[in-house]
Amino acid sequence: LTQPPMGAWSDRLRTPIGRRMPFILIGAPIGAIVFGLIPLANVLPLFVACTSTLLLSMAFWRTPVIALMPDITPSRFRSQANGIINMMGGIGSIVATLIGGRLYDMTPNHAYPFWMGSALVILSALLVFIFIKEPKEYTEDAEERPDLWKALKTLIRGEEKSALRILLAIFFWFVAYNAIEAFFTLYAQNHLGLEGGQGAQLLGQLSFVFVLFALPAGYIGGSLGRRKTILIGLLGMIALMLMMYVLPKESLIVPLAKVFGLGQMYTISILLMLAGASWAMINVNSLPMVVDMTDNARVGTYTGLDYLFFHLAAIAGPNINGWIVAGTNNNYSSNMIGGPIFMALALVMMLG
Structure with a gap:
């Protein structure tokens, strides 16, 4: 709030x-x-x-x-x-x-x-x-002073829905990502049969690749286009999460190697690392796309809208994914089918 x-x-x-x-x-x-x-x-x-x-x-x-x-x-x-x-x-x-x-x-x-x-x-x-010098060129129209709630009403009621679709996409893909971020340790324990610490270590491998790929994802978005880059990332996340749902658990926990700093690598580690790269392609390019929908006078307002939809997803995500697990008799792999559904909804919003 x-x-x-x-x-x-x-x-x-x-x-x-x-x-x-x-x-x-x-x-x-x-x-x-x-x-x-x-x-x-x-x-x-x-x-x-x-x-x-x-x-x-x-x-x-x-x-x-x-x-x-x-x-x-x-x-x-x-x-x-x-x-x-x-x-x-x-x-x-x-x-x-x-x-x-x-x-x-x-x-x-x-x-x-x-x-x-x-x-x-x-x-x-x-x-x-x-070291940072802010630009001092401001819009002084009192009738058009930036306001978060007025901006949100304009997005909902206005004829142009591009910004609203992007914000809804942000909501959907953060709900989907919550299925991995918040529930992966339980997925690792209850579905893969690993220890909780091993599940956290696997999630750390995703985060490591996200950090590693954040800069390339930005340059890909700059050269290929942000929308195309996000779409590629969404398709990647859908495919990878579905693979974590469809593939037998025995094939997901085949030990591969121990890597310094990353711990034990399994076959699922490959999927998670690719998911980290896909998530970077989505996450790095979303804020620039949102603020490009407005002028310089309202950059903070649209950044606030980005955070509003992110926080709504952070509130709704654990509940939605928890309901999915509860509705499937505590089957934690079901989040790996629920996640792609929300990623697909984000994809629909981006395609407009």
Whole structure:
């Protein structure tokens, strides 16, 4: 509820340092401070206060900072830029896990990883403030001031439905991806007969390839076209999830090799890695396609709409996929047939 309206608010804001920068310079330090206080919060009310403030402060600046990319990047380079963002985010997660794991046991209250995260957030905000110069050309028409809910009404009631179809596609493919992301460990345990840790490791192999392929996916979208690239990714996800449903479980868990950093590779690892590449082709190119549907005055508003449909999918996805499992007598492989159905709905929306 907080993140989407922040984008429209940042579109309307006028300050000497830009539209997005105030959100970053206010939200980032507050989030960093309360994140650093979490390991010191040894009573429940203080812990709840820290975590609640953290969530609100991060939501305050998340959409504006994402909107900053299309603000400063020409349309033809936005897929490549989003690929770099996704790749760097993935690398950051890996580095944080490796270094944070080493720092975790250095103090009794395990504070060092939190303090490292806080310091990096403040440093990142300062680097953005120093090196990123926002464009200062704004639309000043008071009657046309950006508003999230007005934009949503316009999309629903207007004759042109391209942007609405893309947003519905985003909703459908995130519901579908939730079948893998949220339920894969249970699928690995209950269908494949693996340990929960092995299931998490397999999911990590998908994430690894997603990070690795994020930059190429952006360049493919820039050269081939975002719509075609997303369609290829959707077809890939449909085929790969169906294979995880159709193929006998014995053929999916044939051991192949142990790879440093990735763990034991099985035949299903190949499908998951291809799914990681397909998902990168979809995910990296979706935001640039959404913000290309509007002008520079409403980039934050449309970024907010992107987040709105993503969060609706994050709410609906676990429930829908849970109902599918419950309706099939706790057959967790059924998510691998439900997922392709929602991917197919996203495909229909993209084909328009």
